[in-house]
Amino acid sequence: MAIAADTIRVKDLGRMQGWRENAIVGYGIVTGLAGTGDSSNNKTTRQALANVFSQFNLTIAPDQVQSRNVAVVLVTAALPTFAHEGDTLDITVTSAGDARSLVGGSLLMTPLKAANGRVYALAQGPLSVGGYRYDANGNVVQKNHPTVGSVPGGATVEVGVSAQIMNAQQGVVFLLAEPDYTTATRIATAINSQVGAGLARARDAAGVEIHVPDASRDLLTNYLTKIENVMVQPDRRAKVVINERTGTVVSGGDVRISKVAISHGDLKISIRTDNSASQPFVIGNAGPNIRTEIVSNTRVDVEEQNGPGFVPANNNTVADLVQSLAKLKTNTRDIISILRAVKAAGALHAELVVQ
Structure with a gap:
């Protein structure tokens, strides 16, 4: 079957309903800074560091903590669909206090929670900061944003997640990245002609409902692979x-x-x-108004x-x-x-x- 040059795969036009990433966030401490951490006026840092010491049977009052080598940070990551226990995630670490730089710091173990309050990953590791800041005697040299860093693969998934692709009607819904009635209709027509007649219909401009036959429910992955590789010519809105x-x-x-x-x-x-x-050209002594x-x-x-x-x-x-x-x-x-x-x-x- 000849395919037009401007046709593309269905999978490049959107995603299946239920396929999404989940945001997770945590609150932690970065240690090992060379005097560029939070100041002693930051009560949050002192309380957090005192809480860490208490876990190791060290009882120290927060007002006795005096260190500029630590900083309180917020840690964010994206938990992908079908994440399994033991998978690693890239994390972003941002300063939450008045630290001047996070260069050279290391993040202590930080639990990362989702919106439901459940811990899904643990983050820890040395920071990679794409900048620096050095100051002495009132002179400051800074490059990029030294209060933001990252740890590639710095979080480990503790609780896996899965996506519910098939709905209660024993079908799947394909969602277009750019809703368009013409494109949705063409996708349904292409699926019916290349996979099987009567399987798909355009629900609206953003979604295409696709029926999953009984014989394909146990092999849903293979069936969705066929759907994703259907070639279609999308309609373009003039811009x-x-x-x-x-x-x-x-x-x-x-x-x-x-x-x-x-x-x-x-x-x-x-x-x-x-x-x-x-x-002026003056001969002799010049007067007070000549200049x-x-x-x-x-x-x-x-x-x-x-x-x-x-x-x-x-x-x-x-x-x-x-x-x-x-x-x-x-x-x-x-x-x-x-x-x-x-x-x-x-x-x-x-x-x-x-x-």
């Missing part, structure tokens, strides 16, 4: 994305423009100031093209318009302004996204 900060314009090559005439003129204004010293003065000479130059550029656009695409503007040596920022004006005139048949 033009522009970024004014970087001067970038991205659009589909077939975004249409109705009949419109664009007149573009370039005006260049140059203002330059020359400062020179005026030295050197700084004189500023300002010049304004205005340059304009011989005539405005004229770009006719009759049933063209954005690509044709941009190519025509490039022939007039129009810079990217002017092209952005022109596209916004064309959209305001109602001639650009696409969603204009300004970043």
Whole structure:
């Protein structure tokens, strides 16, 4: 069966309902800092460190803890679908106090909890910080954010999780990453033609209901593999994305423009100031009011093209318009302004996204 060049797999268009990641978070202590930890004014750090010492039969009052080598931190991670006991997770460690830097620190064992309050993983290990901060005598040298670090594979899953893919109706639901009625209908049609007739139907713009036959329920993995590899041609919504900060314009090559005439003129204004010293010529002793003065000479130059550029656009695409503007040596920022004006005139048949 011939497959069109612009068709892609169903699995690249979304996910199965029930497939999700779970956020887990914990509160811990980073030790081993070289005097860059939380200050003694941070009562939370002193209380937390006193609690740690109490677990080792060391009774110390929180007000007696005086150390800038520790910092209280928040630890976050994402628990993936079908995580098993013993799997490792990457964690992110962020300072929760007034520590100046976490460079060189090591995270003590920290339980990570989900929204239900249950512990799913334990985190511990030396931090990797992509920055630094050093200060002495009022001089500070800093790179990036030294109060945020990570520990690759620093958390171990203690409680596994699983996803319930099949629903009570003995089927699965495929959710589109970008809801679209046309794409949902095409996915259902492609599944019915490539896997089996009558298996799928478009529920709405975001979901496609897929029936699981009795013979495939015991081999659900193989059945979903067939569904994920079904080839379909998704429908694209016309969009033009522009970024004014970087001067970038991205659009589909077939975004249409109705009949419109664009007149573009370039005006260049140059203002330059020359400062020179005026030295008086004096013979003999100079009086108290005779001195050197700084004189500023300002010049304004205005340059304009011989005539405005004229770009006719009759049933063209954005690509044709941009190519025509490039022939007039129009810079990217002017092209952005022109596209916004064309959209305001109602001639650009696409969603204009300004970043």
